[in-house]
Amino acid sequence: MKKYLLGCLSTLLLLALTLPSHAEAPEKLVRSAYQLLDNRFRLDHGIEEVTLVVYRKPGAGPIVLVQPDGSKLYAHTSPQNVSWYDEDSFDLITITKPIPGPWQIVGSIDRRNAIEILSAIELQVTEAPKVLYQHERIKLTAQLMNHGERINSDAFYRSTELDLFLTRRTLNQPNPALNPGSADRMGKFYDNGTGLDEYPRDGVFTGEVDIRQKPGRYKLYARVSNKTFQRAAVQDIELKPLPLKANIVRIADNALRVEYTVDANVINLDTVAINLMVTGSNDFQYPLTLVEPNDKTFSMDLDFVDRTGDYRIGGWLFADDNTGREVAIEIPKERFSVIKAAPTFLSKDELGPEQSPEIVLEGDVLPASEQPESAVTEAESSTEAPSAGIPWWGWAIAGSVGLLLIVGGVVFVILRKRKKAAKTGDENDDSDDDGDIDLNRPEDR
Known part of the structure; x- marks a missing residue:
């Protein structure tokens, strides 16, 4: 019995010796986070660069680093191999080729976060x-x-x-x-x-x-x-290059069509979806979606654009390329304008239907044969205006000539009367009377 009890005790003692206790179990260390012992940490040899994130207590100033050789590193007077950035609550320090061995931190460190060492x-x-x-x-x-x-x-x-x-x-x-x-x-x-x-x-x-x-x-x-x-x-x-070519064509005097030709050598046409947006003045917006091609071309008439102004059309191409990769390509915007033809002045009996706006693409120039009739009418009326009456300068010349004729007639009449008076002697009698005047006679009162 004693031998049995001794055997059991020896077995239990052996198990106790072979099983590690909880206190002796090694602590799992995370390489990037260190709990400091007396504000010290160690850097191994062979580290080309290390970055330290040191958390400070609120309101505390930047720390001071003490290198293994006893020299100190400061936030504002660091050597060339040290980059230092400090904020209110932490210091971010990067050191190139640090000295291997024990380092020490001098400062008020937040023990809850301690320090992070990032060496790779x-x-x-x-x-x-x-x-x-x-x-x-x-x-x-x-x-x-x-x-x-x-x-x-x-x-x-x-x-x-x-x-x-x-x-x-x-x-x-x-x-x-x-x-x-x-x-x-x-x-x-x-x-x-x-x-x-x-x-x-x-x-x-x-x-x-x-x-x-x-x-x-x-x-x-x-x-x-x-x-x-x-x-x-x-x-x-x-x-x-962009695997798509855009074109806006005129299909009638007042109608346009947008066409997008997709490169079938690059894009799988069965997977194409073109989302467009037509924008204009006064917050005009009109969405379009093209999904069915006609021999590599996706097109749609722009018959909904009927107001004057400048317009732009653009959007996105969503598809798979020939390798099966999904692509999203932005379609550059194209510009076109809608303008109204100049009005033609007609009599009440000649009033016709209201003229519709004319759509003009960017760079369009109307030939002379397509100029509005009102422009021709204005030109003709301006050239015929001189023959419709006497201009103002004609009236001015006529008035001047008439005035000269009147003055000449008055002068002619006066001269003729004087000549006639000279013949009858009236002028001499008047001169004698003037000679009988006594200048020494007092003036009649």
Whole structure:
């Protein structure tokens, strides 16, 4: 019995020794999150770059980093291999080729969040199609990974943005330097839950771009950056011409038809749906949908346009290309105008039906034979106006001649009377009387 009890006790003791206790169980460490011990952490050798996210207590100033050799790093006096960005509640620090060994933080640290150490940040971008088309819109997503796991730090993404560029490749320079300019930028996106981005600061950037460059071979360049670091990813794509040709034709004096010819070598015609919108003045809008082709051409009469003004028509082409990929291509807008012919002045007996508007395409010029009759009538009336009566300057000349004739007649009459008086002696008698006047005689009162 004693031997049996001793055997049971030895078995239990052996089991107790072989089973690890809960206190001795190793703690599962997440590489990107560290609980500080005496505000210290360690960086291993071989790290090319490390990014630190250090959370501070509210109102506390930037921290101070003490390197393994005892030297200190400050927020505003950092060496060239250190990029430092501080906000109200955290410090974002990126260090290139940090010194291996124990590091120490001096400052008021928020113990609930402690510190995040990101030492292997990679950018992953969804692969774009190898072949794209002009005016095609594509949706791209990008995310930052650290040791195979997506970074989900709210503070990290607060100042991070995604830029997409399209850089032209040439025969002389098939691999251009990855330093695109602002002219090559197709879009800028943020992880803030706006636009196509589903959730704010979840580590996934989502953007939609409209490719309008000329056909050719390009490099699609995605770059994620913030105040302290950047990561980039590059893909090769080929941009092909727009697989659609638009045309607006006149089918009658006052009627138009819109036609879209689709390239059957590129697009599967059985999958085509063309959504259009005709817009004009006074908020005029008229939607159209074309789905049935007539020998590669999708067309519709624009018989609903009957008011004067400028109009534009454009929309989207939704289809599958010959590889089976779904494409969404924006159709550039076409312009046309509707004008009314000038009115013709008629008598009451000659009044006819009201003239309908005339539709004029962009660049149309009416020939002389099609000019409105009113224009001809105006021209004829302007040329016949002089023969309808005497102009004003004729009346002025006639008045001047008449005045001269009257003055000449008066002068002629006076001269004739004086000549007649001289013959009869009346003029001499008047002169004698004037000589008898006594100048010394007082004036009669």
